[in-house]
Amino acid sequence: MLISANWLSEYVRHELTPNELADLLTMAGLEVESVERIGLAADGIVVGEVTGVREHPNADRLRICTVNVGGAEPLSIVCGAPNVAEGQMVPVAPTGTTLHLPSRDDPDERTAVTIRKTKIRGEVSEGMICAEDELGLGSDHSGIMVLDDDARPGLPLTEYLSRSGVPASDHVIDVAITPNRPDAISHIGMARDVAAITGISLETPDVDVPEHGGEAAERVTVDVRDTAGCTRYVGILVEDVQIGESPDWMKRRLEAVGLRPRNVIVDITNYVMYECGQPLHAFDFDRLADGTIVVHSTDAPTRFTTLDDKERELPAGTLMIADAERDVAIAGVMGGQNSEVSAETRNVLIESAWFDPSSIRKTSKALQLQTDASYRFERGVDPSGQARAAARAAQLMVELAGGKLVPGMVDAHPSPHAATSVDVRAARIRDLLGVDIPTDTIERLLTAIGFELDGRGGDTWTVTVPPHRPDVEREVDVIEEVARLFGFDNIPEPTHSRLPNFTPGRGAERLLRDRSRSALAGAGFREIYTNSMLSVDVAEAFHLSSLPGARPGAGANARTVETINPITTEMSTLRPSLLPGALRVAAHNQNHGRTALRLFELGRVHTKARTARTLVGDYTETEALILAASGEWIPGGWSAEARATDLYDMKGACEYVLARLGIRNVAFDPTDADFGSMRMDISADGSWLGTIGRVEPGDVDEFDLRREVYFAEFDFTAIAALGVQALQPRFEAVSRFPEVDRDLAVLVDADARVGEMLDAIRSADDPLLRDAGVFDLYEGEGVPEGKKSVAFSLRFGADRTLRDNEVDESVSSILELLKSRFDAVLR
Numbered sequence: 001m002l003i004s005a006n007w008l009s010e011y012v013r014h015e016l017t018p019n020e021l022a023d024l025l026t027m028a029g030l031e032v033e034s035v036e037r038i039g040l041a042a043d044g045i046v047v048g049e050v051t052g053v054r055e056h057p058n059a060d061r062l063r064i065c066t067v068n069v070g071g072a073e074p075l076s077i078v079c080g081a082p083n084v085a086e087g088q089m090v091p092v093a094p095t096g097t098t099l100h101l102p103s104r105d106d107p108d109e110r111t112a113v114t115i116r117k118t119k120i121r122g123e124v125s126e127g128m129i130c131a132e133d134e135l136g137l138g139s140d141h142s143g144i145m146v147l148d149d150d151a152r153p154g155l156p157l158t159e160y161l162s163r164s165g166v167p168a169s170d171h172v173i174d175v176a177i178t179p180n181r182p183d184a185i186s187h188i189g190m191a192r193d194v195a196a197i198t199g200i201s202l203e204t205p206d207v208d209v210p211e212h213g214g215e216a217a218e219r220v221t222v223d224v225r226d227t228a229g230c231t232r233y234v235g236i237l238v239e240d241v242q243i244g245e246s247p248d249w250m251k252r253r254l255e256a257v258g259l260r261p262r263n264v265i266v267d268i269t270n271y272v273m274y275e276c277g278q279p280l281h282a283f284d285f286d287r288l289a290d291g292t293i294v295v296h297s298t299d300a301p302t303r304f305t306t307l308d309d310k311e312r313e314l315p316a317g318t319l320m321i322a323d324a325e326r327d328v329a330i331a332g333v334m335g336g337q338n339s340e341v342s343a344e345t346r347n348v349l350i351e352s353a354w355f356d357p358s359s360i361r362k363t364s365k366a367l368q369l370q371t372d373a374s375y376r377f378e379r380g381v382d383p384s385g386q387a388r389a390a391a392r393a394a395q396l397m398v399e400l401a402g403g404k405l406v407p408g409m410v411d412a413h414p415s416p417h418a419a420t421s422v423d424v425r426a427a428r429i430r431d432l433l434g435v436d437i438p439t440d441t442i443e444r445l446l447t448a449i450g451f452e453l454d455g456r457g458g459d460t461w462t463v464t465v466p467p468h469r470p471d472v473e474r475e476v477d478v479i480e481e482v483a484r485l486f487g488f489d490n491i492p493e494p495t496h497s498r499l500p501n502f503t504p505g506r507g508a509e510r511l512l513r514d515r516s517r518s519a520l521a522g523a524g525f526r527e528i529y530t531n532s533m534l535s536v537d538v539a540e541a542f543h544l545s546s547l548p549g550a551r552p553g554a555g556a557n558a559r560t561v562e563t564i565n566p567i568t569t570e571m572s573t574l575r576p577s578l579l580p581g582a583l584r585v586a587a588h589n590q591n592h593g594r595t596a597l598r599l600f601e602l603g604r605v606h607t608k609a610r611t612a613r614t615l616v617g618d619y620t621e622t623e624a625l626i627l628a629a630s631g632e633w634i635p636g637g638w639s640a641e642a643r644a645t646d647l648y649d650m651k652g653a654c655e656y657v658l659a660r661l662g663i664r665n666v667a668f669d670p671t672d673a674d675f676g677s678m679r680m681d682i683s684a685d686g687s688w689l690g691t692i693g694r695v696e697p698g699d700v701d702e703f704d705l706r707r708e709v710y711f712a713e714f715d716f717t718a719i720a721a722l723g724v725q726a727l728q729p730r731f732e733a734v735s736r737f738p739e740v741d742r743d744l745a746v747l748v749d750a751d752a753r754v755g756e757m758l759d760a761i762r763s764a765d766d767p768l769l770r771d772a773g774v775f776d777l778y779e780g781e782g783v784p785e786g787k788k789s790v791a792f793s794l795r796f797g798a799d800r801t802l803r804d805n806e807v808d809e810s811v812s813s814i815l816e817l818l819k820s821r822f823d824a825v826l827r
Contacts (some may be wrong), residue, residue, distance in 0.1 A: 001185055004254055004256040011191035012200050018171035021194070028193050029484040030184055031176040035763055038256060039136055039169030042099045045157040046093035047147060048129070058121040065129065067092055070154015078125035083143035083729050089151040089320060091135060093128040102133050102141075110136075128655040137168075138255055145687040153267040160399040166248045170256050180471040182379035186277030187232065189468070196448035205275075209391045210236070214408015220285075220349060222412040229319040230331065231357045231415035234352040234386040237285060237406035238397045241265060243343050247400060259372075264340045265348055268396045270372070277468075278352055278381055278389035279373035281329060285347040287339045290324040293351075293410075295331065302327070306334045306369075315366050319359050321351070325436055332360040333369060348397065352390035354383045372411060382468035383417040420465040424478045427459065432479050435491050445485040446478070509720045512661055513602060516716075519660040523653055525598040525627065530581025532604065533571035536562065538580050538702050561606045561619065574606035578626035579713055583695060583703045590706040597709075602716065623716040625690075628651055630709045647678050650692055650710040651676050654682060658689075664791035667761040668692065682712065684722060690714035739770060739797035740807050745813065746824035747787045750779065754790055755820055761792065761814055768810050789827060 005018050016024065022032040051074060052066035065084060067075045069092050077092070086506070093099055095117045103109040115128050132138035132145045135157075151160050157169040175184070179485045188204055198588040210216070214236045224230050235284040245251070246267040254261050257274055261267050269280040286293065298318045304327055305311045314320075314330070321329040330341040332355040341348065360377040364370050387409065430436050443453055443461075450466030465472045472478060481492070518525060539560040566572035575581065577602050585730045586597055603626075633649045636642030651668060658666050668680040673692070677692035692712040697705040748757070754774055761772045776791035783789050795813065796807050817826035 001175045001177045002257040003173040003175060003187060003190055004253055005173060006304045007170075007187050007253050007256065008191055008194070008443050011188055011203055012195045014194060014198055014199070014200055015201070016198075018478045022173055024194065024197060025173070025175060027484075027487055027489055028197060030181070030190070033174045033176050036172045036174070037169060038172055039167065040158060040161070042093065042135065044097040045091050045093055045130065045135065047151045047153055047155045047157060047160055048075070048154045049089050050086055050090060050129075053086050054657045056121060056123060058123070062121065064123055067127070067129065069094060069127075070152075075126040076124055077127045077129055078120040078123055079129045079144065081129065083133065083146070084129065084477070088144075089147040089149060089153075091130045091147065091157050093130055096125055097127075099128070099134060100136065138251065139260060152266065167250055170252070172256055177379075178227045178302060179379055182376065182381060182470065183277065183468040185376050187274060188276050192449055193485070195290050196445055197487070201445075202448075202556050205392060205395075207388055207395055207815070210405075211329050212409060212411040214406075216406045216408040216725045218408050219406065220291050220293065220410045222293045222410045223295070224412045224414050225294060227414040228317060229297060229356045229532050230353055231356075231417070232383065232386050233293065233411070233412040233604065234390045235293060235409075235410040236350045236352075236394045237391045237409075238348045238350065238394050238401075238403040239406055239562065240346055241348055241397055241401040241403040242296050243341070243345055243401070251398070254605050258586040263341070263343075264401045265345065265397065265755045268393050268400065269350070270310070271396070272389055272393045273372060273376070276389050277390065278375060278383060279332070279376050280389060280393055281335050281351040281357075281373075282393075283328065283335070283339045283351065284341050284345045285349040288328065288343075289326070290599065292324040293349075294322040294324070295353075296320055304330065305337045306330065307337055307340055308334070309337060312367055312369070314363075316723045317387060317687075318363050318366070319355060330363065330367075331355050332345055332365055333374045334371055349394050351398075352386040352393075354386060355456060356721065363527060380470045384467040387411060388703070410523040417467050420473060422463050422472070422473050422475055422478055424463050426460045426461075428475060429479050429482060431488075432476070433483055433491055437482065441486070442482055442649070445482055449485070451478070451481075459635050462483045479589040483542055512720050513716075515660060516602065516657060517600075519657045520600045520627070520653075523598070523656060525600045525629075525653075525790070528585050528599050528601050529580070529605070530578070530585060530601060531571065532575050533563075533566075534575050534580055535570045536560070536573050539573040539576055541580075541702055559608050561608050570773040575603075576605055576607050577713060578603055578605060578624045579628075579695075579711060580702075582626050582628040582711060586628055586709050587703040587705050590630070591704060595707055596635065597628065597630050599626075599628045601626050623720075625714040625719070627657075627712040628709055629706050629711075631652070645710055647692070647694060647710055650712055651680075654690075654692060654712045658684070658719070661719060663689075663719065665763065667753070667755055667759075680715070684768065687718055687722060688715070688814065689718050689722075735797050735799065736795065737799065737801050739795055742796070742807060742811055743775075743791060744773065744794055744811060745776070745789055745791040746818055747783065747789055747827055748818075748822050748824050750786050751787050752788070752790075757790065757818060757824075758792070760817060760821055761794075764814060764817055765811060768798055768802065768806065769794065769814075770793070770797045771795045780822040 005021060018035050022035045026032045041193050046069050046693040047067045048067040050065050051068050054064050056062035056064055056078065062078055062080050063084060065077045065079050067077050069075055077093070093115045095115050098112055098114045101113050103111060112669065117126050129144045131143060132140040135145065137387050147160065161168045177184050188700055192202055209395050216235070219460045220235050220237060222233050222235055224233055236682070243265060247262055250267055250271055251261040254267060259270050265282050269282050298314060298316055298320055300316050302314050304310055304314055310695060319331040320327045321331050327336065329335040334511065355377050357378050357380045360374050364374045364378065390409065394405050398405055425581065426439060427441065446463065450468065452464040454462040462476055472481065556590060560576050561574040563572055582601060585599060589597055603624060604621055605624045606619065606621050629645045629650055631645060632642050633645040634640060634643040655666055665686045666682065668682055671679050671681045679691060682690060682692055684691045690713050694710045695705070695711065697708065754777065758772060758774055773793045774790065775793045778789040794811065796810055797803060815826060
């Protein structure tokens with residue numbers, strides 16, 4: 001959105017420089033992208049009077065002009081403009097003046113040229129008579145710029161322009177308007193914010209808005225058939241207009257915001273749109289059959305020729321404006337060639353309407369056609385501003401085009417706008433902003449931008465939101481308005497942190513995630529990110545009901561979560577597990593020749609109860625961690641043979657990462673599953689943590705696996721609950737005394753769980769035991785049938801030199817522990 005600083009100052013008479021104004025808008029939440037000076041591109045230009053014109057003896061298209069510039073002698077200037085004539089007042093660049101002329105290849109590029117006394121085809125030229133574009137005052141290069149007759153020869157052009165109400169220069173501010181601020185897509189909208197912040201009154205043009213009815217309502221019929229697409233349609237009729245050029249001041253303003261002046265009627269509709277933000281359209285009333293306007297949506301695809309002389313294919317459902325016989329405009333986008341204003345137009349119907357943003361956006365995208373009008377309708381225009389905007393355009397047509405206003409107007413308003421009210425608490429403003437803003441300041445800021453406050457002076461206001469702010473719906477939205485108008489830079493930085501509802505465990509969970517990623521990366525695993533959406537078939541293929549009931553959201557009552565309006569069937573269901581994504585990545589890599597894989601992912605999974613009805617109680621979201629590996633675990637080389645990944649490699653990786661997170665006493669228990677094999681549940685201290693297993697190429701049809709994949713999926717929320725306590729830093733000094741190693745071999749039942757035995761030893765209340773591990777497991781010759789031999793390595797230490805009898809006592813106590821719990825017998 002381009003804003004003219006001169007134009008803006010008409011509505012709020014500030015004394016800010018353009019850069020200060022840009023800073024003020026930025027701090028008000030409006031992102032300023034650039035500030036550019038435009039206008040008179042040279043100093044030293046003066047007014048000259050053409051006192052004589054004669055043909056150039058050596059060139060058919062050149063003429064020699066005698067020009068009085070207020071000096072002792074007139075200048076002789078060779079001019080090639082077709083419109084130069086005796087008696088004209090023109091801008092003249094005398095010798096020595098430097099002009100910044102537009103490039104022929106790119107009008108936006110300018111080249112500095114110094115005017116010198118020279119000969120042109122044998123005739124002396126002592127200056128240059130300038131066109132608008134050569135002065136930077138416009139884009140017209142069809143001829144020289146002709147000034148009004150009241151100009152005085154020798155007067156500086158800047159002084160003449162100032163007297164004529166056309167500033168010699170302007171500054172254009174380019175503001176990036178976010179979709180939630182449709183009120184800012186106009187000069188008055190911008191001025192409203194500037195006035196509120198500076199405390200300067202907002203001055204808008206006085207406009208007499210006619211009442212509905214009168215002669216205009218008798219001559220114009222409006223039938224709104226699509227009341228959802230058009231909630232208001234205003235029509236005002238102006239007769240006997242004279243089509244011609246717009247005055248210089250209007251042309252300069254339109255050019256400043258990037259519009260090319262066309263004729264006074266079209267220029268007025270564009271001017272009002274940039275003034276107040278309401279798009280308008282002018283119909284040649286005499287070309288409308290029966291003086292009728294019908295707002296409807298097309299039943300079938302149709303073709304329509306727009307103002308740019310292009311025939312367009314319109315899809316069914318396009319919102320259109322028609323007369324009694326045919327379509328005459330694409331509503332909110334562009335008018336039709338069959339009803340446009342032309343040089344012969346005498347009577348004009350001004351259209352000012354409110355069209356549904358979603359309907360206009362759909363049409364604009366379907367046609368790949370965005371106009372200034374559609375840009376504003378898509379964001380939502382003020383639903384109460386249609387009559388005033390049409391009356392403002394009619395007022396200008398009477399003043400500038402000699403028109404006559406037909407009394408009354410047509411105002412079809414099938415769906416009146418309902419005002420929004422919000423309760424706002426002063427205490428809530430203090431809490432969110434961290435600063436105590438006086439209540440009278442809050443009231444002044446909000447009323448300055450159109451909000452109405454009821455209950456002033458108390459602790460709570462009932463705030464009525466103005467119709468030009470459809471984005472304000474909640475208390476926090478009103479507080480945001482207070483903050484940006486008060487000034488974010490005026491909110492002091494707090495001297496201490498305030499963290500409401502802070503949960504200390506969140507920081508610990510983040511540390512656990514980082515430590516998990518670090519540990520797995522160190523073990524050769526690569527992190528992957530997969531889509532959180534799956535197809536229904538893939539989600540159901542993993543049989544949530546077969547997972548242990550200890551898993552959150554699992555069990556016989558578990559169901560997948562399907563979206564209401566999926567983008568595609570392949571992304572219709574929230575993933576209940578990270579395993580499908582890991583298998584898809586594994587299959588992709590296997591099919592591209594990379595079979596040695598170690599992958600992991602941290603992500604969210606979702607389930608719901610079979611009879612889910614409420615969002616909070618019946619839906620479950622948990623964080624999960626998946627490990628997946630396939631192919632070679634140890635690559636082959638000159639020093640070792642390749643070894644394929646097996647379940648124990650995955651089990652070791654699980655033990656490694658859990659140990660890094662401080663989780664001990666990990667158990668792996670065999671379990672059944674509807675897919676995969678060699679499945680085991682992982683638990684610690686009685687808490688279910690996850691599952692480990694193998695997926696064969698034929699187990700899941702949805703993935704084209706070439707080799708088996710070993711995986712482990714954890715409930716990371718459960719891991720975090722156990723691992724938080726282990727994150728406390730502990731210092732253990734290296735002992736200055738020697739440690740003692742002992743081996744202990746026992747016979748136990750063949751089905752005894754070695755992991756539980758090792759956990760029991762490590763958990764023993766023995767102050768001398770430093771570490772324990774398993775170094776041998778044997779079944780076979782020399783061992784009774786139904787038994788197995790397990791050998792443990794034990795390490796003892798203390799802050800002194802240990803005696804043998806002390807170590808013997810510790811070994812004996814450990815042996816007694818194994819006997820009592822596992823019926824162990826010393827070998």
